[in-house]
Amino acid sequence: MSLNRQTPHFLRLKTKRYGFQDLRPETKRLHGVHVFQCTDQLGIVASISRCIASRGANILNVDLYIDFDGGKPVFYSRSEFAFDPVQWPGAVMDDDFSQISRLFNADKSIVKIPSKDPDxxxxxxxxxxxxxxxxxxxxxxxxxxxxxxxxxxxxxxxxxxxxxxxxxxxxxxxxxxxxxxxxxxxxxxxxxxxxxxxxxxxxxxxxxxxxxxxxxxxxxxxxxxxxxxxxxxxxxxxxxxxxxxxxxxxxxxxxxxxxxxxxxxxxxxxxxxxxxxxxxxxxxxxxxxxxxxxxxxxxxxxxxxxxxxxxxxxxxxx
Amino acid sequence: MSLNRQTPHFLRLKTKRYGFQDLRPETKRLHGVHVFQCTDQLGIVASISRCIASRGANILNVDLYIDFDGGKPVFYSRSEFAFDPVQWPGAVMDDDFSQISRLFNADKSIVKIPSKDPDxxxxxxxxxxxxxxxxxxxxxxxxxxxxxxxxxxxxxxxxxxxxxxxxxxxxxxxxxxxxxxxxxxxxxxxxxxxxxxxxxxxxxxxxxxxxxxxxxxxxxxxxxxxxxxxxxxxxxxxxxxxxxxxxxxxxxxxxxxxxxxxxxxxxxxxxxxxxxxxxxxxxxxxxxxxxxxxxxxxxxxxxxxxxxxxxxxxxxxx
Amino acid sequence: MSLNRQTPHFLRLKTKRYGFQDLRPETKRLHGVHVFQCTDQLGIVASISRCIASRGANILNVDLYIDFDGGKPVFYSRSEFAFDPVQWPGAVMDDDFSQISRLFNADKSIVKIPSKDPDxxxxxxxxxxxxxxxxxxxxxxxxxxxxxxxxxxxxxxxxxxxxxxxxxxxxxxxxxxxxxxxxxxxxxxxxxxxxxxxxxxxxxxxxxxxxxxxxxxxxxxxxxxxxxxxxxxxxxxxxxxxxxxxxxxxxxxxxxxxxxxxxxxxxxxxxxxxxxxxxxxxxxxxxxxxxxxxxxxxxxxxxxxxxxxxxxxxxxxx
Amino acid sequence: MSLNRQTPHFLRLKTKRYGFQDLRPETKRLHGVHVFQCTDQLGIVASISRCIASRGANILNVDLYIDFDGGKPVFYSRSEFAFDPVQWPGAVMDDDFSQISRLFNADKSIVKIPSKDPDxxxxxxxxxxxxxxxxxxxxxxxxxxxxxxxxxxxxxxxxxxxxxxxxxxxxxxxxxxxxxxxxxxxxxxxxxxxxxxxxxxxxxxxxxxxxxxxxxxxxxxxxxxxxxxxxxxxxxxxxxxxxxxxxxxxxxxxxxxxxxxxxxxxxxxxxxxxxxxxxxxxxxxxxxxxxxxxxxxxxxxxxxxxxxxxxxxxxxxx
The missing domain is CATH 3.40.50.170 (Formyl transferase, N-terminal domain)
Structure with a gap:
């Protein structure tokens, strides 16, 4: 369906003309996004980041927010990380994040590899x-x-x-x-x-x-x-x-x-x-x-x- | 009451440091503002601008707006002009604008000389x-x-x-x-x-x-x-x-x-x-x-x- | 060339849905734009506005600017007006504005009727x-x-x-x-x-x-x-x-x-x-x-x- | 020096009028800010967040950035956390973060408790x-x-x-x-x-x-x-x-x-x-x-x- 969308040729052209290529060497590895939501507890960020580090992956960005307005504080986070798919295959990654999800009784836990997973x-x-x-x-x-x-x-x-x-x-x-x-x-x-x-x-x-x-x-x-x-x-x-x-x-x-x-x-x-x-x-x-x-x-x-x-x-x- | 407000000394300082003084030679004459409102008719701008020109004054800016949303269109204007107070004394100016006001049966007609009239x-x-x-x-x-x-x-x-x-x-x-x-x-x-x-x-x-x-x-x-x-x-x-x-x-x-x-x-x-x-x-x-x-x-x-x-x-x- | 541009049908649709039509009755007459530039002198606005009024036309907007930064002040204006083309035919309008142009020895004088003149x-x-x-x-x-x-x-x-x-x-x-x-x-x-x-x-x-x-x-x-x-x-x-x-x-x-x-x-x-x-x-x-x-x-x-x-x-x- | 700055009375007034008080229960504990900079390595976020969690403190926000533009990627972070000063006394906190600093050979490591430390x-x-x-x-x-x-x-x-x-x-x-x-x-x-x-x-x-x-x-x-x-x-x-x-x-x-x-x-x-x-x-x-x-x-x-x-x-x- 996306045959007519911007072609690799066009993107290469853009990269070459503006000199983008050298700026983000990390983009040579795969990027992952992890979104998480649960009742606020001790150690959530620690668990997620330890999990990522333990697979040789680098956290590129963490956004988190704790909502104190309702009865119980609720924790929300979105993490981006760069990883090597050989070192951390999809099935293992899913399993890893599922464990965290169970540990904190998560309301939401999503993992996505934009360059591999369907839009x-x-x-x-x-x-x-x-x-x-x-x-x-x-x-x-x-x-x-x-x-x-x-x-x-x-x-x-x-x-x-x-x-x-x-x-x-x-x-x-x-x-x-x-x-x-x-x-x-x-x-x-x-x-x-x-x-x-x-x-x-x-x-x-x-x-x-x-x-x-x-x-x-x-x-x-x-x-x-x-x-x-x-x-x-x-x-x-x-x-x-x-x-x-x-x-x-x-x-x-x-x-x-x-x-x-x-x-x-x-x-x-x-x-x-x-x-x-x-x-x-x-x-x-x-x-x-x-x-x-x-x-x-x-x-x-x-x-x-x-x-x-x-x-x-x-x-x-x- | 305005003893402590920005003194002429301070303003001169500002003028000197930024080099304002040569930019608006017109400011050596007095500035006037004329605001006018009446039912829209032919020739309002012509009358106001002819009046101003006839006294040797220069229009610096005219803003006008005609409101067509209601029943009858209504005309609103605000004109700025530079004039010589010897050539166009206050009483004559008032009289001139009053005539225009009567001519168009104005709802509002205000003249103000900011540097002379009280704030x-x-x-x-x-x-x-x-x-x-x-x-x-x-x-x-x-x-x-x-x-x-x-x-x-x-x-x-x-x-x-x-x-x-x-x-x-x-x-x-x-x-x-x-x-x-x-x-x-x-x-x-x-x-x-x-x-x-x-x-x-x-x-x-x-x-x-x-x-x-x-x-x-x-x-x-x-x-x-x-x-x-x-x-x-x-x-x-x-x-x-x-x-x-x-x-x-x-x-x-x-x-x-x-x-x-x-x-x-x-x-x-x-x-x-x-x-x-x-x-x-x-x-x-x-x-x-x-x-x-x-x-x-x-x-x-x-x-x-x-x-x-x-x-x-x-x-x-x- | 503009066959495929927004059709009158589409514009009528838009007008009907949003209820534009009653807002600007003036749009039933033709609109004109007049742009003018000359050395600043007494009576320019008066001349332009008197000319427009004398043909039964209404000024809808006047923008003017006088540049004092150079040697001689220069006057620039753009006026919009609504007129009846029967009362003020194109040839007469051109002639009228040409007279003003000669009077003030204009550097620029343009008249345009957007709905009639070519883009x-x-x-x-x-x-x-x-x-x-x-x-x-x-x-x-x-x-x-x-x-x-x-x-x-x-x-x-x-x-x-x-x-x-x-x-x-x-x-x-x-x-x-x-x-x-x-x-x-x-x-x-x-x-x-x-x-x-x-x-x-x-x-x-x-x-x-x-x-x-x-x-x-x-x-x-x-x-x-x-x-x-x-x-x-x-x-x-x-x-x-x-x-x-x-x-x-x-x-x-x-x-x-x-x-x-x-x-x-x-x-x-x-x-x-x-x-x-x-x-x-x-x-x-x-x-x-x-x-x-x-x-x-x-x-x-x-x-x-x-x-x-x-x-x-x-x-x-x- | 701050005798004349906004008094607790004024802040209480503001709180009462706008109803701020119930919104951030976490503000009843102390807030800390930790800023960190070092060559990018595996496990930095994991270490910082584990340290915070291990002292019963909650991470409220993490901002991090990795600069890939120069030779070696450099890691920068700023974390906010809420903690109980009895459970995590100042000297222990300093010691904890110093350990992390040594572990990653940090270029910069700052801890601050805004409500206690001098401005x-x-x-x-x-x-x-x-x-x-x-x-x-x-x-x-x-x-x-x-x-x-x-x-x-x-x-x-x-x-x-x-x-x-x-x-x-x-x-x-x-x-x-x-x-x-x-x-x-x-x-x-x-x-x-x-x-x-x-x-x-x-x-x-x-x-x-x-x-x-x-x-x-x-x-x-x-x-x-x-x-x-x-x-x-x-x-x-x-x-x-x-x-x-x-x-x-x-x-x-x-x-x-x-x-x-x-x-x-x-x-x-x-x-x-x-x-x-x-x-x-x-x-x-x-x-x-x-x-x-x-x-x-x-x-x-x-x-x-x-x-x-x-x-x-x-x-x-x-």
Whole structure:
């Protein structure tokens, strides 16, 4: 599927022109990412780091956060390490981290080798607006988003000869046009189409997914809202912001929950506006923010940098 | 009152060290500012600019805005010009602009010669928090705020030997401690103390002024809200933002109306926060925004750059 | 050529969904833009505004700037107005503004009716890097850039079946591959290909155009430099910035002059980086800035918002 | 010396009003900071974290960075932990970390208990400009800067009755006026006055310290430069930027080295300017950046967040 994405040739070209190659000798070994979550206890970092060192691997980065806001403190970490796959084969690594997981009764423990393991697979849902969708596709093609695109579903008819549809065709990504109506949101068909995916992205999808859909899909859904949540929930946030006379507009990417536009916020971006901005220029400026805000959320999500905590918040290890 | 403010000596020093003096020869003549508002009609700019030219004066800048959102388009302008006071004496200038005002049946027409006319006089109301008040006083002392401080009123007791009180004493600015209680907001006394002022500033004043107060005072009141309106109105916006899990916090300066935290927005500023920020660091970061956001609103207000329009919006000619 | 650009259908859709239509009734009349430059004198604004009013037209906006830094003050203005083309036909308008031009012995006087007059025609020169070129094409397709693309010239071979080449083909925009070498920059051929254009854009074109080329072409050339000028001129500014240990990187769009990377700056944008950023992530972040910085320069240039002054500076009426 | 700084009463007030107290129960134990630097080896994080866990302490945060750019990779870390001083007395803690230091042949190993250990002591050197100095003093008084001010030295005479001098008097901070001339920079006297300090801050000190001074003082010196380094080194960077026609101005805080304005950069901030900005407004805007940029550098330095690496770069663990 990624035949047309940035080729090794192109990356070699970039490396050569900018002289990247000598900077990270560690990149010659494999990189691993380990994400961990459990009730806070003594010795978690010690255990993880001892495990990594014992296999001759080097920790490159550790991010950790302890949430004290709820009843019991909860520990969250994300570690990056460089290792030799001969010295530390996949099965052994899995076993090692499983032991730690059992030791601390972990709520979450993920290991990933980005260069070997398959990318997460996402499905994108869109409506008539193209800007977020096109931006995603372009960034994906450029190799900026470490993700596999399972399919694109739209409730707006683009026609066969449009930019988006041609792009998807060229890359072998299925495109499904599923017109929705007030009475029929086509949710069973959507569920069916996205069954093999790891997460969904709503790229300005102008339908609210039902609680039933969420309960069936179970996995994460990332939405981009064209307003600075928690302000301007619901319909036409551009107009809401315009009428409120704000001096800054914003976009918010967040996880979808049953409560409309109320899920944990992942990223927010703003732009300065003035009395000269019309509703039209609000839209143009906002679209620019929405694209960046959604792309960053997807990139970080795929890099396992985003952890939900404390009911409605996110840790972003950046 | 401004004996201790930046002296001509200091300004000459600055001029000499940075070599400012040769850059704006026009500053050797006097500068005037003209603000105008009326129903949009043909020939307004032509009339104003012809009037200015006819007196041998040069237009340095024109900002105009026409609001088409309401029923009838409304015209707003702010013009800066350089003139020779011998060629265009004050009384003649007043007369000239009055004629234009009558011609277009103006809703507002203000002329000001900053170097000759007295600064606007403000009173500042504060509570226990000092950061906005101290910042205002320091900027005023530095000559950054073209305003006259009539008095400072606080419902929190600072004691005689504190930084703020000593500063005010030294500059001859009256300081009034008026403790408020649930049943007694001391509004008649406040009204009395601020009777000679041109506008009020609420520098984190933790009391809501009553509709009666607003109706009696009649003039503009500028508030700083420690949240990004229209989000997080009312009490403890830091905690509201913290609990909403936002990734950006902000401050808003706005005009006070009878509706709490709902008056026309003048300026908004934001700062990026992360999951690592505590409620305490929310406060510290926000305070930094509040100071800047309020100072900018006051500066622009005194420079006649802010015009209210369309019920709940502001034009900011910046 | 613009068959595939945003169709009236799409724009109507946007208007309907966001409710834009009622906001600017003035848009039912035609809009005009008038740009003017001359030695500063009495009565320029008065003359322009009287002329506009005398034809029943309304001034929507005036931006003016007087440069006092050089010997004689120079006046620059950009006015937008709404007019009825029956009441003020094109020939009469041209005549009116020509009279003003003669009256003040203008150095520059341009009138444009964006909805009637043809867009400026640009040619784009690029090398192996695609990000700026693709971004331009996409924004142009979206209707964000009021420009006509005459052709794209590249000194890097893309091959027929690439994204860019297919896009250009579909839109009927000629694509010329002209490989350059140390001894042969193909300038006569380039000059020939761009002869009918109004300005050139160097979208990360990795060749320095010779003084001869500039003297022959005569018209404006806009370049995007991947560094924060005047820092990091010349080759590999990413590496220069990386090695300087800066905490902010930036991009600069500017006019090309004979002096390398030294022409008048139009726009600059920055992004915050940290010790964790590699040379590779410098490039990725910078590319994001470059796209936005170049697009903004082109948009403003086509909207006649950019005026060169004082030898090496630009006025940007935004 | 800190009698007049924010009192426990004030902090309790803040805590009560904003409801901070329940958020970080860990703050009831003591916090420690451990900074470490050595040639990269296996097991460093494991050793540090095992040591902390073995004493019943909890790691709250780990920041680490490995520099691969030079010959041998170098490891840098900063860990925060919460501990019980009865369970882990100071002498034992020192001993524990010394062992680790010996084990890895560390280049740097610092342990600090902010609530118990004395603050770093700095001396401030200033000239006629007050803005950075006053800002520092005000932030210090507010409790924002965890630093002890040894003395303030100025080569400009303020006179006894000025804001700064009175402030220093009130807080018992010695103020020394040492007029400099071309031939006499008073460096021996300065060296003598700052002999007991941990670092120096040049708050717009308009003298270049000699290599001899640096060699004698040996400790870190932080400077604020009023330009975006490496652009605009040396004298009058405002004018340099003004004449270059830039669209962004900036400030840079950096360590002082023998090379003028060329030491490792700690922090940079920018503000957007336009053709309307005069040299005077460049200065005003820049001063606002300088204050923030210097204050952040001092705060982070005192919190042990800044490590120099790779000859001319800084790690900022933020």
């Amino acid at each position: 997460l697979k996402m499905a994108v849902l869109a409506s008539w607006q193209d800007h977020c969708l096109v931006d995603l596709l372009y960034r994906w093609q450029e190799g900026e988003l470490p993700v596999d695109i399972g399919c694109v579903i739209s409730n707006h008819d683009r026609g066969p000869n449009t930019h988006v549809v041609r792009f998807l065709e060229r890359h072998g990504i299925p495109y499904h046009y599923l017109p929705t109506s007030k009475g029929n949101k086509r949710e069973p068909e959507i569920l069916n189409l996205v069954s093999g995916t790891d997460f969904l992205v709503l790229a300005r999808y102008m339908q609210v997914l039902s609680p039933e859909f969420l309960r069936h899909y179970k996995k994460d859904i990332i939405n981009i809202h064209h307003g600075l949540l928690p302000s301007f929930k619901g319909a036409n946030p551009y107009r809401q912001a315009y009428e409120a006379g704000v001096k800054l507009i914003g976009a918010t990417s967040h996880f979808v929950t049953e409560e409309l536009d109320d899920g944990p916020i992942i990223e927010q971006m703003v732009d300065r506006i003035s009395h000269r901005d019309s509703l039209h220029s609000f839209a143009t400026r906002s679209e620019n923010l929405e694209k960046q805000c959604l792309a960053k959320a997807i990139k970080y999500y795929c890099e396992l940098r985003i952890l939900r905590y404390s009911n409605n918040k996110t840790i972003v290890f950046s | 606007l006089k403000m009173a500042v109301l504060a509570s226990w928090q000092d950061h906005c008040l101290v910042d205002l006083l320091y900027r005023w002392q530095e000559g950054e705020l073209p305003v006259d401080i009539g008095c400072v009123i606080s419902n929190h007791d600072r004691g005689p030997n504190t930084h703020v009180v000593r500063f005010l004493e030294r500059h001859g600015i009256p300081y009034h401690y008026l403790p408020t209680s649930k049943g007694n907001k001391r509004e008649p006394e406040i009204l009395n103390l601020v009777s000679g002022t041109d506008f009020l500033v609420l520098a984190r004043y933790m009391q809501v002024l009553s509709p009666e107060f607003l109706r009696h005072y009649k003039k503009d009141i500028i508030n700083i809200h420690h949240g990004l309106l229209p989000s997080f109105k009312g009490a403890n916006p830091y905690r509201q933002a913290y609990e909403a899990g936002v990734k950006l916090i902000g401050a808003t300066s706005h005009f006070v109306t009878e509706e709490l935290d709902d008056g026309p927005i003048i300026e908004q500023m934001v700062d990026r926060i992360s999951h690592r920020d505590s409620l305490h660091s929310f406060a510290t970061r926000s305070e930094n925004l509040e100071k800047q956001c309020l100072a900018k609103a006051i500066k622009y207000y005194c420079e006649l750059r802010i015009l209210r329009y369309s019920n709940n919006k502001t034009i900011v000619f910046s | 400026l025609k640009m040619a784009v020169l690029a090398s192996w890097q695609d990000h700026c070129l693709v971004d331009l094409l996409y924004r142009w397709q979206e209707g964000e850039l009021p420009v006509d693309i005459g052709c794209v010239i590249s000194n890097h071979d893309r091959g027929p079946n690439t994204h860019v080449v297919r896009f250009l083909e579909r839109h009927g925009i000629p694509y010329h591959y002209l490989p350059t070498s140390k001894g042969n920059k193909r300038e006569p051929e380039i000059l020939n290909l761009v002869s009918g254009t109004d300005f050139l854009v160097l979208a990360r074109y990795m060749q320095v155009l010779s003084p001869e080329f500039l003297r022959h072409y005569k018209k404006d050339i806009i370049n995007i430099h991947h560094g924060l000028l005047p820092s990091f001129k010349g080759a590999n500014p990413y590496r220069q910035a990386y090695e300087a240990g800066v905490k902010l990187i930036g991009a600069t769009s500017h006019f090309v002059t004979e002096e390398l990377d030294d022409g008048p700056i139009i726009e600059q944008m920055v992004d915050r980086i940290s010790h964790r950023d590699s040379l590779h992530s410098f490039a990725t972040r910078s590319e994001n800035l470059e796209k936005q910085c170049l697009a903004k320069a082109i948009k403003y240039y086509c909207e006649l918002r950019i005026l060169r002054y004082s030898n090496n500076k630009t006025i940007v009426f935004s | 770093l002591k700095m001396a401030v050197l200033a000239s006629w400009q007050d803005h950075c100095l006053v800002d520092l003093l005000y932030r210090w008084q507010e409790g924002e800067l965890p630093v002890d001010i040894g003395c303030v030295i100025s080569n400009h005479d303020r006179g006894p009755n000025t804001h700064v001098v009175r402030f220093l008097e009130r807080h018992g901070i010695p103020y020394h006026y040492l007029p400099t001339s071309k031939g006499n920079k008073r460096e021996p006297e300065i060296l003598n006055l700052v002999s007991g300090t941990d670092f120096l801050v040049l708050a717009r000190y308009m003298q270049v310290l000699s290599p001899e001074f640096l060699r004698h003082y040996k400790k870190d010196i932080i400077n604020i430069h009023h330009g975006l380094l490496p652009s605009f080194k040396g004298a009058n960077p405002y004018r340099q930027a003004y004449e270059a026609g830039v669209k962004l101005i900036g400030a840079t805080s950096h360590f002082v080295t023998e090379e003028l304005d060329d030491g490792p950069i700690i922090e940079q901030m920018v503000d957007r300017i336009s053709h309307r900005d005069s040299l005077h407004s460049f200065a005003t805007r820049s001063e606002n950046l300088e204050k923030q940029c210097l204050a952040k550098a001092i705060k982070y330095y005192c919190e042990l967040r800044i490590l120099r690496y790779s000859n001319n770069k800084t790690i900022v663990f933020s």
